Amino acid sequence: MVSIKELPREEYLLKGHAACAGCGPSIALRLLFKALGNKVFLVVPACCTTVIQGPYPYTSFAVPLQNMLFEATGATASGIAAALRIRGLEDITVVGWAGDGGTVDIGIQALSGAAERETNFIYICYDNEAYGNTGLQRSGATPYGAWTTTTPTGKKERKKNMPFIMAAHKIPYVATACPSYPTDFVNKLRKAKEIKGTKYIHVLAPCPTGWRYDSSKTVEIGRLAVQTGIWALYEIENGKFRLNFPSDRLVDKAKRKPIKEYLSMQERFRHLTEAEIEKIQMWIDEDWEYYRKLASSEACV
C-alpha cells in the first residue's frame, strides 16, 4: 500500500495539457502514470483525452500513445498484447484508457471480446457520465435524472452497471475508483499491473463542465459521491467482492450522507423533484443491501 507521500515525483502528464480547469479525468490520468510509470503502451479512443493530449505536433503525454477509433480500444490492445508476447516484451504494461461512452456503449463489444480472450491488459474506463468530447450527450453511464444535451429534461433510464458486466466475464480483477481517493486508485493500479489477464478499473471522474459545478469542487464532489454511496469503492478479485475504504465503513445506512447533498451541488440535477430524489435514494439503499450481502458471503459475483 502506498501513501500519498510515497507517490513518485515524476510526471508523465505534462504541463500545458488541454483539459478544462478542474477536470476529474485528468487527475485520474496523472495518477495512472504515477502508479504505472512510463513502461506502458497506452491506447486512447476518441474521447476527451483526445483533446487533453493536445494537437499535433505537440503532446502532453510522456508515454507512447496510440490514438484509436472510438469503439476499438479492447481489440487494439489485444493486437498490441499479442505483438509484445511474440517479441518477448511482456514487461510493458498495455493500458486501454477510454471514456464511459467508448466503454459502456460503442466499445462494449471490443472490450467484451478482449476480456473473453483473456487479453493481458489493464482497461480503465474514466466515467464522466456523458459524451464530453462531443458536447455532453447522454451515455449508458449517465445516471437517472441527469441533464445532458440529449436529455434536456433529465435522463429517464438508470446507469448501466459496467463493473458487474465485466465481472461476469470472469476476469481476475475488477475494481472501482475515484480520483478523490488517490491512494486507493494507485494501489488498485499497482495490484492490477501484477495480475495476468484482463483487469478492469472503472473510475468515476467528476467533470465540472458536464456536471455543472464550480471547477474548484471536483475533489469534493468525488468524495461526496463515495460518502453518499452513489459510487462505492470496491474490488472483485477472482469473483470475490470486497468493499474498500472508506466505502467499507458505509454499509450501515446511517453512516452514509443523504444523496441530496451530492445532487444539490450539481446543476445537472437542478430540476429533480423531491420524489425523484427519494427514488434515487431508495435505489442507492437497495444497491447497498446487495453490496452488504455480497461482501458478507463466500459466494462469487
Added chain:
Amino acid sequence: MAQIVIDTANHIAGYAAKAARAKVVAAYPITPQTTIVEKIAEFVESGEMEAEYIRVESEHSAMAACIGAAAAGVRTFTATSAHGLALMHEALHWASGARLPIVMVVVNRAMGAPWSIWPDFSDSLSQRDTGWLQFYCADNQEVFDTIIQAYRLCEDERVFLPAMVCLEGFLLSHTYMPVQIHNQNEIDDFLPPYKSGWTLDVNNPVTHANLVSPEWYMEFRYMIQEAMENAKRLIPEIDMEYGRRFGFQYGGLVDKYQCENADLIICTMGTIGCEAKVAVDNLRKNGLKVGAARIRVYRPFPVEEIRKLALQARIIATIDRHISFGMEGFLASEVKASLYHMEDKPLIAGFIAGLGGRDVTFKTIEGIAQKSLKWLERGRVEKETEWIDLRE
C-alpha cells in the same frame, strides 16, 4: 526445396501468410473466406507457424487488432469478405492513415441485400478510396505470389501502406489448382524481417495520430498519394525481381495478352482475365485483332499503362464485375479518365457482367468482343453501359 501442393486459393493464402512469417493474425470468419482462417489456425496450433492468432469477435476488431500489432512492431495478416470488409471500413482508413503495412486477403463476395455468397467486386471496390493498395488475382499461384510481393512492397519505406490481395469467392477460394510453394530460405531472402515507419517504443514516447489541424492534415494526405505513386513504380520492379528468383511473374500492374497491334482490347480484372485470354485465342483464330489486358493492380491505378495500350487500340471494352449505381462500372470510369488528355482516343465500351457470381465464360467475352467490334465498325459506342446476360 520448393514444393507443389494442389489446393484451394484460400488454403494457399494460408500457406502464403505462413511463408511470409506473419506474426499476428487476427480474423473473423465469413463465407467464402472461412477456410483461410481455419488453415491458419491449423498451422498455428500445430506449431508450423510461429504466430499469435487472435480469434476476434468481429471484423472491425480484426482490423483494430492488426493495427495494434503492426504498431507494436510485428508483421500482421488478416482476411475477410463482403460484409466483413464493409464492417472494417472505418478501420481501413485508420490503417492507411497510420501508414501501417498490413496485408489482407479479400475473398470477393457480392454485398447484400439480398444475401449472396457468390463473387463480385462490389465489396473491395467500395473500399477504393481508403488508401489501401489493391491487387486482383486470376489464379491460385498468383494468390501465393502476390501475398509475398505485397508484404515486400508495403514494407518498403517509399510506400508504408497496407494492401488488399483480392480473389474471387468460390471461383478461386474453393477451387483446387497446383501451386508452387517456393523454398522458404529464398522467400526469406526476398522478404526481409518486418519493417514499418514507426513502432510504439517506451524509449521514444511518441503520441501517434493525435488531432491534426487544417495546417497539417493535407500534407499527411499528400504523402499517401506520393506513396501510391512510388508503389506504381515499384510494383513492376518487384514483380520482375520475383520472376527472376521464383519463375513466376505477372506483368507488374497490368497482365497484357496479345495487345500488340490489337484493334480491340478487352480490359478486365480477376478471373475474367483468364477467360478473356481464351476468348482472344478463339477470336484471333478467326482473324480478329483482339487482345486482353487484366488490371492486376487497381490502386494505384495504372494510368500510364492504359494510355500506352490506348495508343494502338481503336476500341477498349471494359468488363466490370461491379456497378457504381447511378453511374457505371469503376473500371469503365477510370479507363475513360485515364485517356481524357489523349489527342487520339480509342472508343470505350463499358460492360457489366458477372454480378453476384453469374458465370462469365469465354463465350460471354467473345460476345462482348463481337459487339464492340461492330460498334467500332459503325464508329460509335451505341450504349454507354451494357449489362450482359440480363434476364428480360
